[in-house]
Amino acid sequence: MTTQDLDHDVALSDLQIAVVRVLWQRGETSVADVAKVLAEERGLKHTTVATLLTRLEKRGVVAQRREGRQLMYRACASESQVRRSMVGGLIGILFGGDSRELVAHLLRESEIDPGDLERLRKRLQKGEAP
Numbered sequence: 001m002t003t004q005d006l007d008h009d010v011a012l013s014d015l016q017i018a019v020v021r022v023l024w025q026r027g028e029t030s031v032a033d034v035a036k037v038l039a040e041e042r043g044l045k046h047t048t049v050a051t052l053l054t055r056l057e058k059r060g061v062v063a064q065r066r067e068g069r070q071l072m073y074r075a076c077a078s079e080s081q082v083r084r085s086m087v088g089g090l091i092g093i094l095f096g097g098d099s100r101e102l103v104a105h106l107l108r109e110s111e112i113d114p115g116d117l118e119r120l121r122k123r124l125q126k127g128e129a130p
Contacts, residue, residue: 030072057073
């Protein structure tokens with residue numbers, strides 16, 4: 001599977017995103033290398049990381065191959081695909097599929113910094129993607 005043919009929704013937990021983020025940053029990487037990064041960042045054990053990678057592989061989010069005695073993993077889903085899928089799921093579940101309702105919620109709850117809001121307005125006026 002390549003990043004172009006991910007054809008299903010991807011909803012990942014915080015830990016799963018942390019694992020995949022290492023793969024996005026490093027490219028194809030061994031379990032040991034991913035575990036080392038996440039041990040430093042989050043205190044995760046090698047076995048926990050291996051389990052997370054196995055589950056992600058079963059879901060088609062990552063792919064594995066054997067190199068000697070090591071399993072090497074790479075991300076099949078790009079960061080933008082995961083974001084798009086997860087935000088789309090959030091909009092569908094919480095806002096009835098209406099992205100305007102998400103934006104209205106963010107504005108109503110003051111979730112957007114006023115400076116960010118002004119920059120967003122300018123980009124929208126220019127017809128640029130935010």
